[in-house]
Amino acid sequence: MIAAPIIALALAGIAAASPTPAATTCADGTIVANSQCCFWANVRDRFKNEIFLNVCQENVHSLVRIAFHDAIGFSLNSEKGGGADGSMIQFGATELNFHANEGIDFIVDFLQPFADTVGITYGDAIQFGAAVGLSLCPGAPKIQAFVGRPNATRAAPDGTVPEPFDDPEKIFARMADAGFTPTELIHLLASHSIADQAGVDPEDSVLGAPFDSTPFSFDSQVFLETMLVGVLFPGSGPNQGMSSPAVLAVRRVTYYNVLSGEVSSPLPGEFRLQSDKRFTVHNQTACAWQENALSQATMASNFQTAFQKLSLLGFNKANLLDCSEVITTPPPATQKQAFFPPGKRHVDIEQGCATKAFPTTLSTAAGTPTPIPAVQVQDIPFGRRKK
Template identity: 30%
Template structure:
């Protein structure tokens, strides 16, 4: 009889441990997804909190803009030579080897959103890498006019910082920027579409004297005003005094490599939204195997 009780007790312990492994937060959490392949319900809870964090009235706010920015900087340093390493791995927030990635000059200003993402990952028991991407996707869809980005969950965190030189420089030439994005697998249309994320951005450190100026006159909305205003500036037109145009954007708007694609988005919200979503859906999978992940698009609402 004692032996039977002992066997039963051991079985209950094993079952409890298995259940804990399946649901409890841990470094391996992203791999231990729901066995039926459905999105873990925690992401619906995350989205509900992001709804309150990212909106001010009916406009997306600075924190939402920072979340989009963070996704580009965590995922976008990757290129095709890295295959299933690097990319969207949370290193923007966690990377300390061989240097602290967040401390690099190109990541200046992302400290606050990085801290918020880390706190949310801890609170909800997710990987930081997944939280970076999900927060960015949530911010995009919450900005009025923003498309829904197909978002998968199942990334592992890494403390290995992304290789330097993988992110665009706002003072670089159009040809260098085109080549940089080509190494990531992006076409001219992809690059032109991704630039449209500046529709909701503001700058603080490119020119501190003009800190907080936006890259178009409607930074709270996801629209194609950016394309019209940037092209107008690049071709000698008038510029809204509250708008700051990046030198790289101005160059690309009229470049041989990207100019026609860039100009093709002027006044064409639907074309841009579709092109952006297509390119972004590939970016947020950089360094990861989609077949080992679960679709959490439903959690974005």
């Protein structure tokens, strides 16, 4: 009759003997569960001050881009790269020569010396840096930060990064090989809300042409604007390599440039990837694309989950240190919902989702259409490779 109370007292004694480690307050006031994360609070501040200059601009986009390109060199089914391990820096002499990685060399040129100076591995520099960068972007979700990745031991092979001129089925197969569904791919492409082109079109006049009209906000505008009918090219496109026209909707035709992966865009100065446009009408992705276009909160949540999965490719989360407390909460979205740019309206939508019509309730911004300016390279202490 007294066994149960005795056992209960014994268990209570064990619990009392093994208390939860006390939280640590870092020098900047950040409260962390593990004191080692105070080091990463300092790395966070250095990223913000020295790499991003405390704004959501070109270098944030570049960190998010290399985070994808580095991690996706991974396979569930064959021997490829090690995932989010920094191989794109560690083995840059190999991977930066791949066609799909055109334009990434400039972020490597200052991210590598930054990581060496701070004393962190390249895999952590890429993934932690992307989480810090996104925290500066209005509307972005807060990304958990896991650190402790060892240095890469091998380069990822060529062909692991999808190209914008690839057929959707080829892209889906590559992503599935890395463990992602077509819907998860669309969720990852929310990163294009802060993206601009480098390496797709070789013309200097098109360098930095953004993918939507709000390139410094992590918003659903890119999903809406990619659904608009294309009417022009931002430069002198479509350049060489024109393929046969492909009908995307009953009443519209979009022309593809096979070599550059570029298709016509709806706004002057805006750049559109062929792959993005195809996803808006493909039966496996059109409805997920439209869902992101219609809900800022849904888009951000979807990206948060997919990007977290990407950042852990090749690693067991249990073997890494969770320093998510040091990542600050991003500013709120500047718009709660996407809007039609000046001069555009519902009739300009190329409907892709077969099960749900695009609503007629979105507003159109006032004013007249004006060219969207290119995103400029940021001048930071670590500089850019001289060519």
